[in-house]
Amino acid sequence: xxxITQSPRHKVTETGxxxxxxxxxxxxxxxxxxxxxDPGHGLRLIHYSYGVKDTDKGEVSDGYSVSRSKxxxxxLTLESATSSQTSVYFCAIRSGEATEAFFGQGTRLTVV
Amino acid sequence: AQSVAQPEDQVNVAEGNPLTVKCTxxxxxxxxxxxxxxxxxxxxQFLLKYITGDNLVKGSYGFEAEFNKSQTSFHLKKPSALVxxxxxxxxxxxxxxxxxxxxxxxxxxxxxxxxx
Numbered sequence: 001x002x003x004i005t006q007s008p009r010h011k012v013t014e015t016g017x018x019x020x021x022x023x024x025x026x027x028x029x030x031x032x033x034x035x036x037x038d039p040g041h042g043l044r045l046i047h048y049s050y051g052v053k054d055t056d057k058g059e060v061s062d063g064y065s066v067s068r069s070k071x072x073x074x075x076l077t078l079e080s081a082t083s084s085q086t087s088v089y090f091c092a093i094r095s096g097e098a099t100e101a102f103f104g105q106g107t108r109l110t111v112v
Numbered sequence: 113a114q115s116v117a118q119p120e121d122q123v124n125v126a127e128g129n130p131l132t133v134k135c136t137x138x139x140x141x142x143x144x145x146x147x148x149x150x151x152x153x154x155x156x157q158f159l160l161k162y163i164t165g166d167n168l169v170k171g172s173y174g175f176e177a178e179f180n181k182s183q184t185s186f187h188l189k190k191p192s193a194l195v196x197x198x199x200x201x202x203x204x205x206x207x208x209x210x211x212x213x214x215x216x217x218x219x220x221x222x223x224x225x226x227x228x
Contacts, residue, residue, distance in 0.1 A: 004155075031213070031214050033214075033215070033216075035216075035218075040220055041220060042116075042118075042202055042218035042219050042220045042221050043156075043202065043204075043216070043218040044218070045215055045216070048213060048214075048215060050213060056213070058215065090155060090156065092156075094214045096212070099144055099161060099163055099206070099214075100146060100158050100161050101158075101214060101216065102158060103148070103155040103156040103157075104155050105154060105155040106154075106155050
């Protein structure tokens with residue numbers, strides 16, 4: 001596996017609470033991505049980063065924010081979790097020269 | 113709009129038989145195409161890609177894919193399926209509107225079931 005660690009791997013939280021998911025890489029890759037996986041939708045991009053403090057929105061960014069203060073860490077925050085954010089979240093990384101991205105193991109988030 | 117379609121939710125094949133998992137795409141310009149596989153409770157693993165060159169690309173675990181520009185397809189194939197190939201397969205295309213950001217657009221996934 002590529003050097004990507006997602007934490008936590010599983011989380012159950014209540015509606016309205018803030019939640020932060022962490023993606024940590026040891027590859028020193030420039031690009032990092034957060035996707036969510038839902039049945040019938042495949043994976044959809046939430047936010048991505050192209051460098052420290054450089055981030056941009058993806059297809060389904062509403063209700064999510066991100067931060068990247070160090071090359072190795074990319075945080076995804078749900079400011080106030082809703083049931084529609086119950087999903088499996090995947091982090092991916094890519095070097096600037098490569099065409100393919102490599103994915104972490106995923107975080108299963110349940111909002112009750 | 114750019115998109116990827118995997119027309120089959122599930123493909124069933126007997127072990128030892130050839131398999132095909134279909135993918136069609138819609139994207140402006142020359143596409144960058146990818147196949148990923150997801151085993152139960154695991155992340156996505158990169159299988160293969162088409163960027164340019166030979167229309168038949170070979171990847172991991174004996175998989176290959178054929179790029180067909182006229183049919184805008186990128187079907188995943190394997191000559192002889194294994195039970196261990198049973199998994200969820202995703203086709204993806206790079207969002208070519210966004211420069212080198214590498215954003216991917218995924219199909220909805222196809223479950224491959226290989227029976228002994």
